[in-house]
Amino acid sequence: MSGDLRDLYQEVIFDHYKRPRNRGALDAATHRAEGHNPLCGDQVTIYLDVDDGVVKDVRFEGAGCAIATASASLMTEALKGRTVEAVEALFRRFHDLVTDDNAKASPDLGKLEVLAGVREFPARVKCATLAWHTLNAALRNRHEPVSTE
Amino acid sequence: MKMEREVLAKPAVAPLEVARLRQDFPILGERINGRRLVYLDNAATTQKPQSVIDTIASYYRHDNANVHRGVHALSQRATDAYEAARANVMRFVNARAPEEVVFTRGTTDAINLVAQSFARPQLREGDEVLVSAMEHHSNIVPWQLVCQQTGAALRVAPIDDAGDLIVDAYAALLGPRTKLVAVTHVSNALGSIVPLARVVALARAAGIPVLVDGAQAIAHMPVDVQALDCDFYAFSGHKILGPTGIGILYGKASRLEAMPPYQGGGDMIRSVTFERTVYNDLPYKFEAGTPNIAGAIGLGAALDYMRGVGVEAIDAHERALLADATARLAAIPGLRIIGTARDKAGIVSFTLEGVHAHDVGTILDHEGIAIRAGHHCAMPVMAQFGVAGTARASFALYNTHDEIDALVAGVERVRRMFR
Numbered sequence: 001m002s003g004d005l006r007d008l009y010q011e012v013i014f015d016h017y018k019r020p021r022n023r024g025a026l027d028a029a030t031h032r033a034e035g036h037n038p039l040c041g042d043q044v045t046i047y048l049d050v051d052d053g054v055v056k057d058v059r060f061e062g063a064g065c066a067i068a069t070a071s072a073s074l075m076t077e078a079l080k081g082r083t084v085e086a087v088e089a090l091f092r093r094f095h096d097l098v099t100d101d102n103a104k105a106s107p108d109l110g111k112l113e114v115l116a117g118v119r120e121f122p123a124r125v126k127c128a129t130l131a132w133h134t135l136n137a138a139l140r141n142r143h144e145p146v147s148t149e
Numbered sequence: 150m151k152m153e154r155e156v157l158a159k160p161a162v163a164p165l166e167v168a169r170l171r172q173d174f175p176i177l178g179e180r181i182n183g184r185r186l187v188y189l190d191n192a193a194t195t196q197k198p199q200s201v202i203d204t205i206a207s208y209y210r211h212d213n214a215n216v217h218r219g220v221h222a223l224s225q226r227a228t229d230a231y232e233a234a235r236a237n238v239m240r241f242v243n244a245r246a247p248e249e250v251v252f253t254r255g256t257t258d259a260i261n262l263v264a265q266s267f268a269r270p271q272l273r274e275g276d277e278v279l280v281s282a283m284e285h286h287s288n289i290v291p292w293q294l295v296c297q298q299t300g301a302a303l304r305v306a307p308i309d310d311a312g313d314l315i316v317d318a319y320a321a322l323l324g325p326r327t328k329l330v331a332v333t334h335v336s337n338a339l340g341s342i343v344p345l346a347r348v349v350a351l352a353r354a355a356g357i358p359v360l361v362d363g364a365q366a367i368a369h370m371p372v373d374v375q376a377l378d379c380d381f382y383a384f385s386g387h388k389i390l391g392p393t394g395i396g397i398l399y400g401k402a403s404r405l406e407a408m409p410p411y412q413g414g415g416d417m418i419r420s421v422t423f424e425r426t427v428y429n430d431l432p433y434k435f436e437a438g439t440p441n442i443a444g445a446i447g448l449g450a451a452l453d454y455m456r457g458v459g460v461e462a463i464d465a466h467e468r469a470l471l472a473d474a475t476a477r478l479a480a481i482p483g484l485r486i487i488g489t490a491r492d493k494a495g496i497v498s499f500t501l502e503g504v505h506a507h508d509v510g511t512i513l514d515h516e517g518i519a520i521r522a523g524h525h526c527a528m529p530v531m532a533q534f535g536v537a538g539t540a541r542a543s544f545a546l547y548n549t550h551d552e553i554d555a556l557v558a559g560v561e562r563v564r565r566m567f568r
Binding site: 005008009014041042064065066067127 | 505515523531
């Protein structure tokens with residue numbers, strides 16, 4: 001495998017694709033939103049349990065390709081225990097990570113850094129950001145499904 | 150019954166000299182990610198031979214002018230070349246007259262023209278338009294729009310698990326309310342060839358007109374609109390080695406004559422006053438505005454190229470590629486071929502267990518192999534087969550068995566990565 005393909009398909013990504021964390025519905029959800037990528041038909045539902053401005057629990061259903069599924073799984077791991085403000089800041093940092101070649105590494109991103117390789121594959125950026133855009137909609141309690149288009 | 154492939158397959162045709170004709174396609178020399186390009190996305194669009202590229206460049210260098218109006222030399226040259234392209238299309242599909250050949254932007258534009266100019270004025274509440282379950286969105290949505298506009302209903306003839314049209318079920322859906330059958334010639338997602346001889350004969354017996362979406366057939370098998378006896382046949386230039394933005398609507402003259410114009414503007418009129426406009430004759434009635442002149446001329450060059458190679462030889466070559474690719478892909482553990490119709494054109498759709506089509510597409514692209522991944526603008530087909538999308542390899546005259554080796558090796562590699 002040449003360098004950049006390995007950058008995209010890192011072991012952590014395969015791990016989260018094959019064994020996604022926090023997958024399934026969350027009955028106690030205070031926030032929920034659906035997102036889809038019309039290019040490939042992939043769909044994801046994000047469930048959040050927010051109490052006193054803090055994310056107590058987060059789960060997801062759906063996703064699709066290795067990048068979309070791993071990104072959703074890694075996102076759920078990264079969010080628990082954060083305040084809503086901290087989640088929004090993390091979203092902006094993650095978005096820069098996968099779209100901006102000059103983005104600086106931030107210790108806050110932790111394991112999410114493995115998705116930086118997506119930058120070199122413009123057709124796949126939407127796979128990595130689908131769960132995050134859906135999360136953003138859930139926090140705003142938007143009921144219209146989110147589209148990556 | 151001239152269109153039945155079994156009949157066409159009988160006369161032996163000389164095999165294509167693929168190595169030689171590949172040199173006519175400059176883009177095949179491109180390198181992608183350091184690898185030789187293996188272009189297997191021909192159902193999306195085909196590559197262009199040098200003769201098409203040169204014809205378009207030469208038109209702009211030497212002949213460019215507007216058509217059907219100037220008295221000057223260039224306008225006459227442009228008009229002659231544009232009308233020569235129309236006559237060329239007429240010969241290629243065996244239409245009766247140039248008036249039966251309308252230049253459009255593409256297949257989608259041609260289908261919308263028929264939906265709005267032919268179907269819309271006559272559809273009433275309770276009427277039905279019948280399509281098949283394997284249509285591209287472009288042969289579904291224009292009919293949904295016209296049904297919303299008129300109160301007519303869209304009916305769908307089913308396909309079986311192999312991707313073959315269930316002809317008996319189709320026949321049962323033809324009734325007094327059916328005002329039009331709109332069916333593909335070849336499924337872009339499955340590769341199935343629709344048995345048009347039977348489909349058209351059944352509709353004809355019931356007095357129902359038929360539109361055929363020929364986008365996936367035109368570059369791959371002989372098409373004779375008189376033998377097919379369809380009322381309309383639509384295709385795109387870019388899928389038959391020609392440029393994008395040009396397409397063809399063939400229509401029987403009697404049908405086209407009876408239809409009102411699609412769009413209003415220049416070139417489609419004979420005389421205009423504020424009180425009354427007299428429309429132009431066929432086919433100009435349907436060509437409002439300055440047309441895609443270079444596109445039409447480029448399409449003519451593409452048809453010349455196809456004729457020079459030989460459509461029957463292309464058909465035979467692509468069927469051999471299909472058989473090779475099907476057998477070797479099917480032998481890969483976990484690979485499921487979507488679309489196993491009795492009669493198929495050079496399209497192989499597949500899923501790989503535990504791997505999403507987009508991941509297959511990205512990894513193959515890294516090897517220089519271009520395939521399509523996704524729903525192929527045929528989401529109802531994906532739903533019937535219970536998949537969100539497939540990976541699809543589709544062949545053209547310039548593809549080789551070496552390229553199938555590369556595809557098979559690439560898919561094996563995907564499988565190893567995801568193991």
